[in-house]
Amino acid sequence: MRYLPLSGDDRQQMLEKIGAKSVDDLFVDIPASVLNPDIDLPDHKSEMQVERYLGAMARQNIAASDGPFFLGAGAYKHHVPASVDHLIQRGEFLTAYTPYQPEIAQGSLQTVFEFQSQVAALTGMDVANASMYDGSTGCAEAVLMARRVTRRNKALIAGSVHPHYRAVTETTTQFTDDDIVGLEAIPADPNAELQAVINAVDDQTSCVVIQNPGVCGHILDLSELAETCHAHKALMVVVVTEAYSFGAVKSPGEMGADIVVGEGQSIGNGLNFGGPYVGLFATRQKYVRNMPGRLCGETVDADGNRGFVLTLSTREQHIRREKATSNICTNAGLCALAFTIHMTLMGEKGLKALAMTNHERTCKLRDALASVDGVTVLNKHFFNELAVTLPMNANDVVETLAGQGILAGVPGGRLFGASQSNLLLVAATECTTDEDIDALVSGLKGALS
Amino acid sequence: MSMNTQGRPTGVEAITPAGDDIESYSGHRGLRLAEPLIHELGDDTTTGVDVPDVPAFENALGGLARDGEIGAPGLSEPQTVRHYTRLSRYNYGIDMGLFPLGSCTMKHNPRLNEKMARLPGFGDIHPLQPQSTVQGAIRLVGELSHWIMTLTGMPAVAMSPKAGAHGELCGVMAIRAALEARGDARSVILVPDSAHGTNPATAAFCGYKVKSVPGKSDGRVDVDTMKAALDENVAGVMITNPNTCGLFERDIIEIADAIHANGSFFYCDGANFNAIVGKARPGDLGVDAMHLNLHKTFSTPHGGGGPGSGPVIFSQALAPFAPVPHFKEVDGSWVIDENGEETETFGRLTAFHGQMGMYVRALSYMLSHGADGLKQASEDAVLNANYILASLDDLFSASFDGPCMHEALFDDRFLKDTGVTTLDFAKAMIDEGYHPMTMYFPLVVHGAMLVEPTESESKASLDQFITSMRGLASEAIAGKTERFAGAPYFAPMKRLDETRAARKPVLRYTAPEIISEVAE
Numbered sequence: 001m002r003y004l005p006l007s008g009d010d011r012q013q014m015l016e017k018i019g020a021k022s023v024d025d026l027f028v029d030i031p032a033s034v035l036n037p038d039i040d041l042p043d044h045k046s047e048m049q050v051e052r053y054l055g056a057m058a059r060q061n062i063a064a065s066d067g068p069f070f071l072g073a074g075a076y077k078h079h080v081p082a083s084v085d086h087l088i089q090r091g092e093f094l095t096a097y098t099p100y101q102p103e104i105a106q107g108s109l110q111t112v113f114e115f116q117s118q119v120a121a122l123t124g125m126d127v128a129n130a131s132m133y134d135g136s137t138g139c140a141e142a143v144l145m146a147r148r149v150t151r152r153n154k155a156l157i158a159g160s161v162h163p164h165y166r167a168v169t170e171t172t173t174q175f176t177d178d179d180i181v182g183l184e185a186i187p188a189d190p191n192a193e194l195q196a197v198i199n200a201v202d203d204q205t206s207c208v209v210i211q212n213p214g215v216c217g218h219i220l221d222l223s224e225l226a227e228t229c230h231a232h233k234a235l236m237v238v239v240v241t242e243a244y245s246f247g248a249v250k251s252p253g254e255m256g257a258d259i260v261v262g263e264g265q266s267i268g269n270g271l272n273f274g275g276p277y278v279g280l281f282a283t284r285q286k287y288v289r290n291m292p293g294r295l296c297g298e299t300v301d302a303d304g305n306r307g308f309v310l311t312l313s314t315r316e317q318h319i320r321r322e323k324a325t326s327n328i329c330t331n332a333g334l335c336a337l338a339f340t341i342h343m344t345l346m347g348e349k350g351l352k353a354l355a356m357t358n359h360e361r362t363c364k365l366r367d368a369l370a371s372v373d374g375v376t377v378l379n380k381h382f383f384n385e386l387a388v389t390l391p392m393n394a395n396d397v398v399e400t401l402a403g404q405g406i407l408a409g410v411p412g413g414r415l416f417g418a419s420q421s422n423l424l425l426v427a428a429t430e431c432t433t434d435e436d437i438d439a440l441v442s443g444l445k446g447a448l449s
Numbered sequence: 450m451s452m453n454t455q456g457r458p459t460g461v462e463a464i465t466p467a468g469d470d471i472e473s474y475s476g477h478r479g480l481r482l483a484e485p486l487i488h489e490l491g492d493d494t495t496t497g498v499d500v501p502d503v504p505a506f507e508n509a510l511g512g513l514a515r516d517g518e519i520g521a522p523g524l525s526e527p528q529t530v531r532h533y534t535r536l537s538r539y540n541y542g543i544d545m546g547l548f549p550l551g552s553c554t555m556k557h558n559p560r561l562n563e564k565m566a567r568l569p570g571f572g573d574i575h576p577l578q579p580q581s582t583v584q585g586a587i588r589l590v591g592e593l594s595h596w597i598m599t600l601t602g603m604p605a606v607a608m609s610p611k612a613g614a615h616g617e618l619c620g621v622m623a624i625r626a627a628l629e630a631r632g633d634a635r636s637v638i639l640v641p642d643s644a645h646g647t648n649p650a651t652a653a654f655c656g657y658k659v660k661s662v663p664g665k666s667d668g669r670v671d672v673d674t675m676k677a678a679l680d681e682n683v684a685g686v687m688i689t690n691p692n693t694c695g696l697f698e699r700d701i702i703e704i705a706d707a708i709h710a711n712g713s714f715f716y717c718d719g720a721n722f723n724a725i726v727g728k729a730r731p732g733d734l735g736v737d738a739m740h741l742n743l744h745k746t747f748s749t750p751h752g753g754g755g756p757g758s759g760p761v762i763f764s765q766a767l768a769p770f771a772p773v774p775h776f777k778e779v780d781g782s783w784v785i786d787e788n789g790e791e792t793e794t795f796g797r798l799t800a801f802h803g804q805m806g807m808y809v810r811a812l813s814y815m816l817s818h819g820a821d822g823l824k825q826a827s828e829d830a831v832l833n834a835n836y837i838l839a840s841l842d843d844l845f846s847a848s849f850d851g852p853c854m855h856e857a858l859f860d861d862r863f864l865k866d867t868g869v870t871t872l873d874f875a876k877a878m879i880d881e882g883y884h885p886m887t888m889y890f891p892l893v894v895h896g897a898m899l900v901e902p903t904e905s906e907s908k909a910s911l912d913q914f915i916t917s918m919r920g921l922a923s924e925a926i927a928g929k930t931e932r933f934a935g936a937p938y939f940a941p942m943k944r945l946d947e948t949r950a951a952r953k954p955v956l957r958y959t960a961p962e963i964i965s966e967v968a969e
Contacts, residue, residue, distance in 0.1 A: 001818070001822050001825060002817070003557055003559060003748075003817070003818065003822075003826070003904075003905065004822070004825060004826060004829055004904055004905075005905070005906065005907035005908075005910075006829050006832070006833075006904075006907065006908060010907070010908040011829075011832060013908070014832055014833075014835075014836040014908065015832070017836060017839050017840065018832075018835045018836060018838075018839040018852070019839070020835070020852070023828045023831070023832055025852070026828075026831050026832065026835050026852040027697075027728055027729075027831065027852075028852065029696065029697035029698075029699045029852070029854075030697055030725070030728065030729045031699075031701075031702055033733075034702075034729050034730065034733040034734065035728060035729060036727075036728060036824075037602065037729070037730050037733065039599060039600060039727055039820045039823075039824070040599060040820075041596060041599050041600070041815075041819065041820040042816075042819055042820065043819035043820055043821045043822070044817060044818055044819035044821055044822040045816050045817055045819060047561050047817070049816075050561060050565070050813055050816045050817050051561070051564075051565070053816060054565045054568070054571075054589075054809070054812070054813060054816070055565075055568060056585075057570070057585040057586075057588060057589050058565075058568040058569070058570025058571050058585055059570055059585065060570065060584045060585025060586075060588070061570040061571070061574050061582060061583045061584065061585045061586050062574070062578070062582040062583070063569035063570055063573040063574055064573045064574060064575055065569060065573055066569075069575075071575040071577055071578065073577055074800055074801070075575055075576055075577070075801070077573075077575070081497070081498060081526070083497075083526055083529060083530050085567070086530075087529075087530065087533045087534065087537070088752075089563060090533075090534065090537045091542050091543070091544025091545070092537035092538060092539075092540040092541070092542045092544070092545070093533075093537050093540060093542070093752070093753055094542065094544070094558065094563075094750045094752060095542035095543035095544045095545075095548075095555075095558050095750055095751065096540045096541065096542040096543075096751065096752070096753040097548070097550055097553055097555060097751045097753070097754070097884070098751070098753065098754035098755075099753065099754065100550075101541070101875070101879065101884060101885055102942070102945045102947075103876070103879055103937050103940040103941070103942045103943070103944060103945060104539075104540065104541040104879055104884065104937075104940050104941070105539070105540055105541065105753075106536070106539035106540070106941055106942055107536040107537045107538065107539040107540035107753075108540055108753035108754065110484070110486065110536055110539070111533070111536060111753075112754075113486070113956075113957070113958070114486060114487050114488075114958075116956055116957050117486075117488065117957040117958040118521050120956075120957045121519050121520035121521050121957075122519060122521060126957075127956045127957060128956075128957070130754070131755070133611035133612060133615060133755075133756070133799065134611065134799060134800060135800065136799050136800035137611060137615070137798075137799055162800065164797060164799075164800035164801065165800060167796060167797040168796075168797050168798060168799055168800060170796065171622075171772070171795065171796030171797050171798060172618075172798070174622075174795070174796065175622065175625050175655045175656040176654075176655075176656055177656075219510065219511065219513055220513075221511075221512075221513060246515070246519070247515070247519075248510065248514065248515055249510060249513050249514070249515055250513045250514070250515050251515060251519075254515075254517075263800075270572045270573055270806075271572070271573055271574055271575045271576070272566075272571070272572055272574075272805050272806045273571065273574045273575070273576050273583065273586050273801075273802060273805035273806075274576030274800070274801025274802045274803065274805055275576075275611065275756070275799070275801060275802070275803055275804040275805055275806065275807075276611075276755075276756030276758075276804045276805075276806050276807060278756075288954065288956070294754065295954070295956055296956070297950040297951070297954045297955055297956050298950065298955040298956075299945055299946045299947065299949045299950035300945070300946055300949065301942045301943040301944060301945045301946070302935065302943035302944050302945075302946075303942075303943045305942060305943070307942050307945045308945075309945050309946075309947050309950045311947065311950040311951050311954055311956075312951055312954060313951075314951075316646075317614070317646040317647050317649075317650035318645075318646035318647075318890075319646070320646075320650070321646045321649040321650055321659075322649035322650055322652065322653035322659040323653070324646070324650040324653075326650070326654070327614045327617065327618060327647050327650035327651040327653075327654050328612075328614055328615075329612065329613065329614040329646075329647050330611075330612035330613065330614065330744070330754060330755040330756070330757040331754050331755045332755045332756045333751075333752045333753040333754030333755040333756070334750065334752025334753060334755065334756060335752075335755070335756055336755075337752070337753065341529065341533055343521060344487050344491065344497070344522075344523065344524050344529050344532070344533075345496070345497035345498050345523065345524070345526060345529050346496055346497070346498050346523060347491060347492075347493065347495055347496045347497070347521060347522055347523010347524065348493040348518070348519045348520070348521045348522065348523060349493060349494055349495065349496040349500070349523055350496035350497070350498040350500055350523055351519070351521065352515075352519075353496075353500040353501070353503070354498070354500070354501075356503050356508075357501050357503050359508060359509070359510070360503050360504065360506050362509075363506055363507070363508070363509055364506075366509070379509070380509070380511065381509055381510060381511030381513065382509055383510070398579055399579055399581065402578075402579045402581060402582050407575070407578055407579075407582065410577045414577060414787070415577075430501065
């Protein structure tokens with residue numbers, strides 16, 4: 001019981017002070033019939049025993065760093081500098097609560113202000129909030145926010161949007177009067193996919209949700225779509241699942257986005273089997289009061305010194321209750337801190353350089369894959385992710401290569417269902433070596449022969 | 450004066466203490482190091498990471514390259530480490546002292562949990578890897594689910610919700626899906642007036658009308674009022690138990706029976722589960738859905754506002770509607786079912802599988818404590834709260850009769866006519882070296898002070914806290930209000946102007962030259 005400081009004597013003295021005979025006197029309000037049930041679980045373990053037990057479980061998994069690795073589709077393997085993880089484990093950050101008492105939470109608040117500033121700059125938007133749970137829940141919140149702004153309820157979801165993001169948005173809005181119209185994914189023809197979105201916008205549309213780079217890796221100029229949206233007084237919501245792309249690809253803000261939602265995992269955060277991640281959420285100044293989530297703002301203290309506080313909380317559930325803009329309470333504080341520290345370490349210079357490294361690695365991967373008989377690369381313009389078609393079921397190929405220690409990518413069937421079972425999504429980052437690419441190519445040649 | 454052999458004075462007798470009026474040349478105040486924003490320290494040519502040489506290549510960005518300045522300054526590694534280390538020192542955390550923030554369960558965060566979550570087999574695996582390569586990870590979620598279901602006495606759990614409020618959404622959606630499946634269109638969710646703000650916000654999010662139910666004078670839900678409010682329009686009732694007044698709802702089984710007899714569902718807000726782990730199971734109390742905050746009860750760190758994790762346990766009636774993914778063991782293999790085609794799932798609440806990093810930490814905590822330790826932890830949490838209640842009762846105004854559960858609720862009656870508000874009192878606690886308790890919540894008492902010490906405190910720590918609290922209360926009651934009016938005095942910053950922040954929001958850094966351009 002290494003986490004419990006009270007001794008038996010302490011407990012006895014405290015019960016005496018309270019005037020209770022036993023600790024169960026304090027539980028008198030629990031009906032006796034249900035008090036102290038038998039719990040069929042093992043008793044306590046030492047630190048060493050727990051390490052052995054969980055360590056054995058961890059070793060049953062193949063880690064991304066164990067060999068050639070090409071998975072992306074919304075979660076990416078990047079190198080995170082050691083200092084990031086050291087700093088977020090400082091107890092003052094790790095064990096703090098939401099900064100409700102700003103006089104003793106300036107560490108959290110100032111880093112949130114830096115985070116908001118970085119996210120606004122990266123996305124090319126005016127303001128960003130203190131983070132959402134992740135990109136997918138942020139996507140659903142963006143649709144709800146667009147409804148509040150436009151007072152319309154029809155949202156169009158482009159085929160380029162990650163199928164999980166689409167599913168989360170549909171699930172989250174199924175009991176509201178929102179009408180979510182999902183458009184077809186056309187992995188081989190991103191321009192046709194975009195044109196279908198442009199054609200679908202009308203005067204009932206609240207927003208268009210489009211992902212760039214798309215889930216199949218294509219990058220597109222969204223300026224025409226933005227113009228179409230604005231001509232119909234609809235909002236353009238741009239989803240970005242690979243934050244490194246902000247260093248290489250024209251920002252959503254520059255293309256006319258009204259709301260940008262993103263997954264920030266790439267910067268500062270590990271893969272973690274899907275979570276915790278950090279949702280990025282940015283918008284135009286004029287919509288700030290319709291935003292969900294926490295916001296940190298600048299102010300001064302009684303001595304006139306600059307400081308930061310949580311602000312505009314009249315949008316939030318603890319003040320507005322059923323009239324709040326969202327029910328969100330917790331955000332992704334520590335993951336946002338990791339993002340901020342890693343982003344500070346990179347700076348504009350490092351991010352741009354690493355983003356170009358990602359792109360160069362992916363160009364190399366494209367050339368290598370194109371040389372494999374039966375493999376067709378579908379992308380002309382991309383950042384660090386490609387969609388390729390195989391002459392057979394991609395899931396089988398991925399399983400075969402996993403047996404050789406090569407994690408080859410995400411099979412289309414897993415995300416899109418049987419209609420895309422021959423599709424394979426592959427990503428390369430600064431972690432991808434020439435040897436990794438060679439291994440993938442020779443593995444594919446073997447599997448396809 | 451005593452001297453060492455080099456003539457250096459080693460005593461303090463001759464030093465006359467000067468006041469706070471000494472200005473430093475640096476802006477620092479000893480260990481309190483002033484720290485600007487990164488935007489004021491860094492620039493667009495500095496970086497703290499390795500920048501690889503990229504060979505010449507033809508890009509495939511299709512004319513969409515980002516050419517302009519981004520506006521994200523960089524720092525070298527030493528500068529970065531120093532910047533965030535300095536900023537960290539402006540924060541209060543559990544690691545520094547007692548953090549009695551009611552309803553938030555600020556317990557010790559074991560570092561073993563952090564170590565386990567960072568094992569490459571957990572921290573460095575992709576959510577869409579072939580399931581054959583992540584058998585240990587799926588098994589971990591399966592084992593955690595087993596612990597959760599056993600501790601709560603419930604037949605099902607949905608692991609994916611990202612936080613408590615997300616769990617509430619999950620629970621209320623399952624209720625709505627179950628009602629729609631039986632063709633029962635109900636429109637109202639009942640919420641006691643002591644509820645967390647997330648409860649009514651969640652119900653509204655799911656398209657329900659929220660009806661508030663007043664509590665009774667002992668701080669609990671009134672069975673008769675509740676029964677009277679139950680009609681054919683009530684889809685569900687959201688009750689926090691133990692409730693936000695720090696009390697166990699004595700009549701919970703009778704209330705649950707009434708809810709079920711009405712064809713409605715019972716959502717329990719599990720924010721306060723830390724009081725009853727191993728002592729009572731929600732499954733024995735008639736609960737249909739309840740979220741657990743892994744970041745409260747099961748020791749995963751709060752991290753300055755997340756990440757949380759809010760698994761939701763379900764009764765047999767709601768289990769078929771649980772969101773995907775589902776984790777299960779089939780013929781000796783662990784499987785993630787991402788579509789739930791054989792169930793009536795209401796859908797997907799998040800990309801991928803939820804908060805794996807938090808699952809590892811929570812299971813590490815559960816294994817460490819074991820069934821015996823988890824029960825002891827709850828008993829200690831409740832004992833600590835009652836010890837504080839008993840030690841402050843004569844000076845403070847306890848809102849309701851004890852015993853309490855794991856938190857003690859006071860209101861501001863004891864400060865009546867002193868000129869000291871709950872806010873002032875809280876800020877004076879900062880000068881005593883404590884994070885204040887939760888204040889002005891729950892809304893059912895005036896000037897609420899909700900104190901939750903958790904099981905992590907030693908008796909000596911509690912005694913010191915009690916001494917501070919009694920001292921402050923005595924001064925306030927005696928009319929000595931100086932230390933309250935301007936508090937905090939000893940914090941890194943004086944009281945911050947929240948009104949100003951909201952009136953003209955400044956939400957990001959803007960370079961001074963841009964601000965002056967706009968002004969012109």
